Amino acid sequence: MSKVFKHPKDSYVISSEIVLPNDTNTYGNLMGGRLMHMMDVIGAIAAQKHCNRAVVTASVDNISFKSSPALGDVITLEAKVTRAFNSSMEIYIKVNTENMQKGTIVECNTAFMTFVAIDQSGNPISVPRIEPETDQEKDFYESALRRRQLRLILGGRMSPDDATELKALFTKKSISK
Numbered sequence: 001m002s003k004v005f006k007h008p009k010d011s012y013v014i015s016s017e018i019v020l021p022n023d024t025n026t027y028g029n030l031m032g033g034r035l036m037h038m039m040d041v042i043g044a045i046a047a048q049k050h051c052n053r054a055v056v057t058a059s060v061d062n063i064s065f066k067s068s069p070a071l072g073d074v075i076t077l078e079a080k081v082t083r084a085f086n087s088s089m090e091i092y093i094k095v096n097t098e099n100m101q102k103g104t105i106v107e108c109n110t111a112f113m114t115f116v117a118i119d120q121s122g123n124p125i126s127v128p129r130i131e132p133e134t135d136q137e138k139d140f141y142e143s144a145l146r147r148r149q150l151r152l153i154l155g156g157r158m159s160p161d162d163a164t165e166l167k168a169l170f171t172k173k174s175i176s177k
Contacts, residue, residue: 005129008137011050011081011091015042019073029068030075035095036063038077039111043091046079047115050089051127055115058088059151067108069097075108082137083144087124088116090144112147 015038023034040057047055069075079093095109119125132141149163 005131006050006081007131007133008080008082008140009133011046011079013042013046013049013079014076016074016076019069019071019075021071024071027068028071030070030073030097032063032065035065035069035075035109036060038075039063039079039093039095039109039113042077042079043093043113044115046081046091047089047117050081050084050130051117051125053117053119053125053127055089055117058114058116059155060114061112061147061151063109063111065109067097067106069108070099072100074098074100081130082112082132082140083148084127084130085148087118087126088114088148089127090114090140090147092140114148114151 017038019030023030025031040060044055044057074097076096076098077093078095079091082090082092084090091113093109093111093113094107096105097108098105117125117127130141132138146165149165153160153163
């Protein structure tokens, strides 16, 4: 790779789809599983743009549905890498729903997903680092290590005792004189 780092904007992806009858539940709203599928796809595309490799989904943080996109609404998904670790990348995904007739746009979902870059044999491979530029990108970058440690603890891959970033949130810092 020619760069040792990339900016979040280098991985930015945006996609829109209309909610069709086949995408809805019996109440005429977008099925949650369909939205999660769209989020997984756009997240993977952002991750692949960052590392120029095939990727696999490693984890999905909490997905809470803030509103229900309805039949005929336009769903717009935006994704970009917030932080890259050794072979994994955290992706921020934002979903808006737009009712064209009413002229309203509502944020219906956000999530962080983790993808791992793999080589031709399916083994993890290193990825370029991220250099955040905007204030939001810097905030996401700084807090990504805490989210990662929480994912690893919940997945049974890290002991809570080893989660230094999470511990720092709950322990008093000494003030030097």
